[in-house]
Amino acid sequence: MVDFITNHYPLVTLAVALIALLYVAITTKRVLGYEEGNDLMKKLSRSIRAGASAFLKRQYTVVAIFFVVIAAILGVMAILGILNPYMPFAFLTGGIYSGLAGFIGMKIATACNDRTANACQHSLNQGLRVAFSAGSVMGFTVVGLGLLDVSVWLILLKYVFAENADTITNAIVTFGMGASSMALFARVGGGIFTKAADVGADLVGKVEAGIPEDDPRNPAVIADNVGDNVGDVAGMGADLYESYFGSLVSAAALGVAAFRQTANEITMTKALIVPLLLAAVGIICSILGTFLVRTKENTDQKSLLAALSRGTNFSAVLVALAAFPLVWFVLGSQYIGLYGAILAGLLAGVLIGKATEYFTSDSYKPTRKLAANSETGSATIIIGGISLGMLSTALPIIIIAVCILGAFFLAGVGFANGSLAFAVNEGLGLYGIALAAVGMLSTLGITLATDAYGPIADNAGGIAEMAGLDPEVRERTDALDSLGNTTAATGKGFAIGSAALTALALVASYRDQIIQLSGGKFEFDMRLMNPAVLVGLFIGACLPFVFAALTMESVGKAAQSIVLEVRRQFKEIAGLMDGKAEPDYKACVDLCTRSSLREMILPSVIAVVVPVIVGLLLGPNGVIGLLAGSTATGFLIAIFMSNSGGAWDNAKKYIESGAHDGKGSDQHKAAVVGDTVGDPFKDTSGPSINILIKLLSVVSIVFGALVLNFNLFNLL
């Protein structure tokens, strides 16, 4: 059986990918069978759906132009022979699949917001069932499409073009550029949209007009709900598609590279398929896990959380068990240490998630202390939140450091002549780091499901409010939403941790590609004392700062335009405040769409252009420095901004639950300032940086030949 798998691995992974998509189809059919609720709810849901679809359509149109331009450039490079001919097509498929993952996630989410609200009219449990099912459609769409994309290309390369393992991995590692570009556009564009609408709606609605959140009189309220779908759902879908896909292809490439010098074609192929099979096993385990997410009717929030945890923990344990025979039988006992690397990744993901939860949940000291800062006003809560976020980088750094060292050295452990032996092997070590990332993401199907249902519940709450449903319904959707915050913290841990590991793996792939491209002639001098490396490191370290600044500024600019529009409507539409006239929701949605699409261009272009320019000026050594620098600070800034934002959000909710004089107090106002600052931190800049650091690497890989042949250092 091992031989069959080794010989026909793309068919095996294709089969599992199709199983995942079949699960998606069945779940979709089931979830669409739920009732949508009354006419007003249907109408509201339709407005949100229409707005979100319109945004995605226009966004994808803009992105399509970018893709055509880049594909054309790649095409010219392919014709000139400095790029393999599959590349332009692979670039396009990566983008299309990534966009598709976001699109499907958004479709199901907007179809289920009213259904979730309606289900919450019956019970909390039914609400969870609808929202979680919708979330799992998203989760398994992402992993299914990811594995499908890889499998189809492998089938083409292996059976149609009859390439060997070496060429195959060289080709597929570059596929990531399409997925990463699409993901960056989706995260940045969607993130700007959602936060501009949110901040804009709050600033005029809550603060100036004094009407509550999600009040139908607020002209920006639909835009706000649309934002949740295009940012938190579609953006997240494209983002995690990219993470998943990136970890798979970089691990495959490093596996082949690890055995290039020493082993035959068969071992290289085996190393190539281990990450893919691990992903396949993870999908099966995740599907099994979803069946455990069920509770009795009339249950409380705590047992709901237990149900969710049961599902994800079961899947993780199952993967941990299944990965052992996988490594043992496919690669052989000689490389069993790689199993340790996979476990290290799984464990690190869980621990980073716990650390995130500790720093951002109001059940723990840091967020409670932050809430107490509200006693002395908004300045102290801002200072407190920033220092909380900065401090919270230490634990994940240590976890990731131990994981890197563990994966690297464990990879050198294995049975030789019947006894366990150890030898440091750099190639295997880097492969181990990449496998740790795959291990971390192997249960993405179910962890993403527990993550993605949060925004759906959030939307359901909005619809319940706007449709004037019983306050109990809103309480239930809020309970689901806050539950989602806890599971989302874990999800974030996996996303951030895997981004760092995958980025490192991609840096290693970059080195291999350059050496391969130069026919072994180029010798890296990546010592930190080399000024090109140092300068690259400095510039790379700076990029996440600049990127975060630009995206935050964009949110500010877009929000400002919403503020003006909402003010205008309040002034010009007679009877709006009395509920006699309807606001022009569509105008706000359009405005958000236009401004966020305009603002997403610059940051994305920078991410593509800078590594090429640095490469042309400083050569491949400078690029290696750039990638290492951007990975290190990118990882830190992503954690800092996500956790500061998350803690402010939860500190505000904690105060709203009655602490520090509760809602409406001065303390609450201070906490709202913190939350508003945290919005672009956690939902726009922070998550985009995870994509940025990988996009920089894949862009460098794709333009590697160009940089290798034409750079200023060649002249020295």
Added chain:
Amino acid sequence: MVDFITNHYPLVTLAVALIALLYVAITTKRVLGYEEGNDLMKKLSRSIRAGASAFLKRQYTVVAIFFVVIAAILGVMAILGILNPYMPFAFLTGGIYSGLAGFIGMKIATACNDRTANACQHSLNQGLRVAFSAGSVMGFTVVGLGLLDVSVWLILLKYVFAENADTITNAIVTFGMGASSMALFARVGGGIFTKAADVGADLVGKVEAGIPEDDPRNPAVIADNVGDNVGDVAGMGADLYESYFGSLVSAAALGVAAFRQTANEITMTKALIVPLLLAAVGIICSILGTFLVRTKENTDQKSLLAALSRGTNFSAVLVALAAFPLVWFVLGSQYIGLYGAILAGLLAGVLIGKATEYFTSDSYKPTRKLAANSETGSATIIIGGISLGMLSTALPIIIIAVCILGAFFLAGVGFANGSLAFAVNEGLGLYGIALAAVGMLSTLGITLATDAYGPIADNAGGIAEMAGLDPEVRERTDALDSLGNTTAATGKGFAIGSAALTALALVASYRDQIIQLSGGKFEFDMRLMNPAVLVGLFIGACLPFVFAALTMESVGKAAQSIVLEVRRQFKEIAGLMDGKAEPDYKACVDLCTRSSLREMILPSVIAVVVPVIVGLLLGPNGVIGLLAGSTATGFLIAIFMSNSGGAWDNAKKYIESGAHDGKGSDQHKAAVVGDTVGDPFKDTSGPSINILIKLLSVVSIVFGALVLNFNLFNLL
């Protein structure tokens, strides 16, 4: 003459150091001759002086314990033979001189605050004359003591112990640890004191009690003024002493290292003395520059600024001219490219200063745009300030990158056989980078004078307010203060830029030391692919975040205790608000002293302990990664925090000058929130990080032998 200088260089530098200190003595005598003003002014000045002296006394006592402990550890290491025997003593002198620089600066500043206020009763010009003279006492104390410390040690090593150049530089590069430790304590402790008092005074005084700034009824007002002296003056003095000293010794060490393989003892000695002579030349040129800082009576602010610029520009041009013959005659035409490196440093300092000014002065677009953010409330001004600061890192990074590359490659240029030739030489290149830092700081005497007079003018304003002087006086001190902001921006450019270059030079010195210590046996594998380097890089990159978080939290905690004390006094002291009873100023000063001394311990200990632990776990390769990572992110975070803070400060002042509805408006309140957040950013965390990155390097150097012999990687 060149031969005489080469043979007796320590005597030459000693002579110049004494000239600087003579200039200090003369200026001090002159400035103390000015009138102090009326009795109330004298009394206020005395209170501030007493508070500042009490703080420094207690601070130095705490720090002394730390120094004794570390010196004992070093002593044991010296006895065991893994450290050279001069080291414990050098460590102590570095600390003592650094502390002395801060102490003298503080003494003269607190003696001149009432004198400046009094002089401002006559004219703006007289005010400038007093404040600038006091500032130049501080400036030339720093450079004089710095050069004195090096010279005395060189005399001892050369004439008394008869060591060769190699041993001498090995010894003196480690001297920096004392200076850096002292500087870190001074900056962190003083920074916490000043900002806790400032924030505490504002939160209760301005916001709760509704009394203006510097109102004598506010119990924290004296503490606030004491803070300016212990933080902005004594802290800055110790800080810049450390920068200056660090750049000198690292350049000397790299000079010797550059010629170790290829040249004889004489060339090594010449390379050792070039940075010292450059510093000596810089001191002379700076003294000459101060004579140009004079204006006519009845002048306006613009021509005052012109007078200050005339002084600094003249000194810089003079140094640029004098450095050419210095390099030519001492090292010879073969190494004339090093002159280019010095120029690159000077130029980079000026340009970073300009970039800082652009991003933080309200004469330019960024700060004006930030002020406009106040229209939509405090959340948007916070987001705007953070993104401004993050974005402002790009220009300095590019400038420093070009400077590094320029200095590195220019160092390889020189005359060979009568024609200009070029060859890449890593040793010379690193020496070039270190010389660029020395070049940047060569005019520190006068640039620090233009920087240090700001807080003196600030204090003078406080005294004018409290003593109820004519409002015109306050206007004049404000004019001086705002002038100081502009010149301080330039000063900051030099401080930050030189910190990055010196930190890099120290990293290079670390490598040399380890190789020397191992007798050439240890081979660095500082490729970024080495997991020890990578993990070190991640941890190093994280340290500035953690450090910034801890120091900000400390300010918050200390400020909170001041708030409680001020509230208590307002409640318990009858007649305080009516001006009938005097508040207990001393209680607030004591409280600030205690809490800031308690809070300064942890961050400082972390800076000393972490590099040793990382070294023991990951070995010297891990330490190199750590140092590179902390230098890169430290540089970025220092700029980010300084510029965000500076821009918020000036945006607030811009609004107070009448823009966006002026003082008292909602926009102004939003700007005050920004300013309060910015206070610990720019005056506590930001500047401390500049010291942190160098301290990490020198600690690593000092404990190099320990790490080399006992680390976990040795077991692999």
